[in-house]
Amino acid sequence: MPNNKPCRKVFTETILELAKIHPEIMVLATDSRGSVTLNEFAETLPEQFIEIGIAEQNMVGVAAGLACGGLKPFACAPACFISARSFEQVKVDLAYSNTNVKLIGISGGVSYGALGTSHHSLQDIAMMRATAGMTVVLPCDNIQTKQLTEALVDYEGPVYVRMGRGAVEDVYSSPVPFKIGKANLLTDGDDLTIIATGETVIIAQKAAAELKAANISVRVIDMHTLKPLDEEIILKAAEETGHIITIEEHYAKGGLGGAVAELLAVNNPTPMRILGIADEQTVTGDSAEVFQHYGLTVANLCQNAREMLA
Amino acid sequence: MDNLKDLTTKATKIRINLIKMIKTAKTGHTGGALSSVDILVSLFYRIMKIDANKPDWAERDRFLLSKGHSVEGYLCILADLGFFPESELATFSAYKSRLIGHPTRKVPGIEMNTGALGHGLSVGVGMAIAAKKLGQQHRVFTLMGDGEQAEGSIWEAAMAAGHYKLGNLVAIVDRNYLQISGNTEKVMSIDPLADKYESFGWNTLDVAGNNISELCSTLESIDYSGEKPTVLIAKTTKGKGVSFMENNAKWHHGVPKDDEYATALAELNSFLNA
Numbered sequence: 001m002p003n004n005k006p007c008r009k010v011f012t013e014t015i016l017e018l019a020k021i022h023p024e025i026m027v028l029a030t031d032s033r034g035s036v037t038l039n040e041f042a043e044t045l046p047e048q049f050i051e052i053g054i055a056e057q058n059m060v061g062v063a064a065g066l067a068c069g070g071l072k073p074f075a076c077a078p079a080c081f082i083s084a085r086s087f088e089q090v091k092v093d094l095a096y097s098n099t100n101v102k103l104i105g106i107s108g109g110v111s112y113g114a115l116g117t118s119h120h121s122l123q124d125i126a127m128m129r130a131t132a133g134m135t136v137v138l139p140c141d142n143i144q145t146k147q148l149t150e151a152l153v154d155y156e157g158p159v160y161v162r163m164g165r166g167a168v169e170d171v172y173s174s175p176v177p178f179k180i181g182k183a184n185l186l187t188d189g190d191d192l193t194i195i196a197t198g199e200t201v202i203i204a205q206k207a208a209a210e211l212k213a214a215n216i217s218v219r220v221i222d223m224h225t226l227k228p229l230d231e232e233i234i235l236k237a238a239e240e241t242g243h244i245i246t247i248e249e250h251y252a253k254g255g256l257g258g259a260v261a262e263l264l265a266v267n268n269p270t271p272m273r274i275l276g277i278a279d280e281q282t283v284t285g286d287s288a289e290v291f292q293h294y295g296l297t298v299a300n301l302c303q304n305a306r307e308m309l310a
Numbered sequence: 311m312d313n314l315k316d317l318t319t320k321a322t323k324i325r326i327n328l329i330k331m332i333k334t335a336k337t338g339h340t341g342g343a344l345s346s347v348d349i350l351v352s353l354f355y356r357i358m359k360i361d362a363n364k365p366d367w368a369e370r371d372r373f374l375l376s377k378g379h380s381v382e383g384y385l386c387i388l389a390d391l392g393f394f395p396e397s398e399l400a401t402f403s404a405y406k407s408r409l410i411g412h413p414t415r416k417v418p419g420i421e422m423n424t425g426a427l428g429h430g431l432s433v434g435v436g437m438a439i440a441a442k443k444l445g446q447q448h449r450v451f452t453l454m455g456d457g458e459q460a461e462g463s464i465w466e467a468a469m470a471a472g473h474y475k476l477g478n479l480v481a482i483v484d485r486n487y488l489q490i491s492g493n494t495e496k497v498m499s500i501d502p503l504a505d506k507y508e509s510f511g512w513n514t515l516d517v518a519g520n521n522i523s524e525l526c527s528t529l530e531s532i533d534y535s536g537e538k539p540t541v542l543i544a545k546t547t548k549g550k551g552v553s554f555m556e557n558n559a560k561w562h563h564g565v566p567k568d569d570e571y572a573t574a575l576a577e578l579n580s581f582l583n584a
Contacts, residue, residue: 026443050439053473058432058466065436068372068421069444073436088426089463093433097415097423 004170007145007163007199008106012037014149015074019048022153026066028052028059028075036076036106056081060089060103067099072153079105079162080112083124094158095133102152103160108138109199109249110282110290111165121162122277126254128160129227135159136226137180138198141171144224147178155180164199164249166287171201171222183230189219192305193237193244197223197256200247200296207301216305229259238270243308245273247301249291252276273304317522321351322581324390325551327399328382329578333571335403337411341561343382345486345520345546346453352525353451354387362392365418371448372421372437376430377455377484378412379563385409385417393419428461430454431481435470438479438539449534453482457489459500465510472511477536480529481507484519486548490562507541519544552577 019025019041028050033042042049050066052059056077063073075082082105083090094101105121112119128136137159139145145163152159159180176184186201187208196204201222208218219241221233238244244264246257257274264270275295283293291297324347332338354360358371375384382402389396394417401407408416412425422433434452441448458464471479483503491497500506504514513536517528525544532540548562549555552574566574 047443052470053466055463055466055470057428057463058435058470061429061432061463061467062436062439062470064422065433065438066440067436068433069437069440069446070368071440071443089429089432092423092426093429 004167005142006165006167007139007142008165009037010142010145011104011149011163012041014146016041016044018150018153019045022072023048024070024072025153026050026071026073028063028073030054030056030059030077030081032077035078036104038076056085057089060086060101061093063101064089064093064097064099067101072100074102074104076104076106078119079108079121079124080119083121083127083160087127090128090134090160091131095131098133098157100156101158103158105160105162107165108162109164110277110287113287113290114284116284117282120282122251122282123254124160124162125226125248125250125256126258129259133158134227135180137224138162138226139224140198140201140222141168143170143172143175144178147175148224151178151180162198168199169202171205181225181228181230183224183233184222185219185233186222187218187220189217190241191217191243191309193219193221193241194301194305195221195223195234195237195244195246195256195260197226197248200249203296203298203301204247206298207305210298210302211305216309218305223256226256226259229263231263234260234263235267238264238268243271245275245301245304245308247275247296249296250276251279253279271308273308275301275304314523314526317351317355319582320355321347321522322551322578324351324383324386326575326578327386329566329571329574331382331386331399331402332565334400336565337403338382338565339379339563340565341488341548341555341558342377342380342455342484342486344550344552344555345548346377346380346484347383347550348520348522349453349482349484349525349544350383350387352522352529354391356526357529358451359448360419362419365393369446369448372450374422374430374434374450374452375413375424376452377427377458378424380484381411381413384413388417388419393417427455427458428463431464431467431471434479434481435467435474435476438471438476439474441478442476449478449480451480451482453484455489456483456485456487456494456500457497459483459503460498468507468510468512471539475537476539478534479539480532481539481541483541483543484546485543486546488548488557488559488562490559492559504541504543511538513538513540515540515542517542517544519546520550551581
């Protein structure tokens with residue numbers, strides 16, 4: 001993947017171009033312009049950039065105030081801090097007050113794998129999706145991050161976006177229609193469905209290819225939007241394939257798997273497996289090592305699929 | 311409204327209305343609501359540019375009740391000004407009423423949902439930056455409690471307001487020295503409060519917060535196009551206007567019994583007739 005970038009870099013390049021034609025776009029950072037890759041934005045459009053210092057609570061409140069004034073704030077910080085440190089501001093100033101603020105959480109999940117639990121964000125999806133009024137989106141690659149960033153400009157209301165730190169492989173070779181709240185069917189199949197979100201989508205896609213070679217027909221759904229959940233595509237997959245595996249860079253409880261299980265338990269109980277991070281003090285290492293440790297791998301996904309169909 | 315005597319009469323009427331509202335609803339933050347009435351009356355009837363017929367008017371001055379639990383006086387004033395029908399006050403805290411125990415944007419004239427403490431100043435900073443960025447002349451007023459000053463987020467916001475030289479932002483601290491557990495200086499001391507704000511780059515003004523004349527002249531003296539945000543440390547009496555509620559933390563949240571209610575209204579009515 002020679003030309004691939006971290007999604008945060010695609011976000012900052014895209015928002016810079018959009019901000020040039022949308023003067024109402026404001027970008028906020030918490031001493032995070034380096035980690036978010038906002039230096040060029042801050043230098044090119046200083047009037048549309050607000051440095052808040054290391055104060056995530058204040059950043060979210062200020063963003064709400066800017067939105068009340070008719071501006072379109074994008075508040076950017078590492079996902080671990082923007083989701084947890086400022087959660088009451090998210091709940092009250094964004095979700096409850098329905099302010100038009102976009103939160104961009106970068107280096108999410110276990111991107112900062114070796115830095116420890118303080119720097120992991122493995123409960124952010126659970127917190128955000130449990131909050132009435134929030135929209136939650138995890139883009140999976142460069143193309144989708146660009147599409148999402150463009151879509152956010154005209155999407156009303158508060159949104160939490162989480163993306164990772166490292167460069168990612170392409171899931172999409174060219175843009176397919178993207179709509180917040182509408183999942184993408186990546187691969188069709190009849191035997192089993194894998195539902196993935198964010199940077200685990202590529203793992204699902206590779207596992208489906210490997211299983212196809214073994215004559216197992218796997219459907220793959222890119223669930224980029226966790227809230228509002230595309231219920232229709234999940235219910236259809238349960239009905240037509242009868243087996244569901246979810247995979248996510250998040251605690252296995254409360255995230256994508258939880259959302260899918262809540263839906264299916266009530267509407268169409270379906271055999272499921274939920275692959276995610278165990279409910280324990282997370283092992284540390286680089287993010288690939290942490291993924292390997294918790295089985296967020298092509299091999300483990302294939303093994304779970306085979307076991308379910310045995 | 312220009313006449314100071316009229317404003318003082320208005321404040322007494324608002325106090326009567328809010329006590330009636332709390333009595334009807336059987337719930338309310340009586341003490342803090344009473345202490346902040348004169349501040350609200352000064353802002354809403356004299357200082358702020360607002361228009362009940364145009365609640366979304368872009369040039370209106372903005373008000374944020376960061377101490378959201380003092381919503382009662384705020385609602386009575388908005389009703390009196392015509393933002394919504396005064397008869398609706400009888401629905402305060404009732405099932406599905408939009409008049410709940412904290413401010414919400416469902417009510418015309420209310421800018422922001424508040425209730426959790428320590429949020430209003432950050433939102434005010436954002437509004438003040440937005441006004442400057444868009445070349446608008448309106449001002450942003452945020453009323454906070456003194457117990458609320460223990461919230462760390464206030465000091466994040468105070469730092470940013472000083473850093474960005476937000477002369478169009480005014481914070482008012484309802485300094486009644488009482489929070490729900492007792493005296494603020496015993497619960498978690500916040501003095502010297504003015505020095506704290508001053509060190510964060512603010513203009514600081516001490517004012518008698520139950521004296522409408524002094525409040526108005528102080529608010530009129532501020533340079534809103536200047537380079538410093540301003541904080542008014544408004545010394546007030548919790549429970550102001552009802553003798554047995556004054557300076558008594560028990561009335562932070564409390565509904566008067568029938569005899570107390572009669573006494574409270576009699577006392578307030580005597581000011582009207584004086």
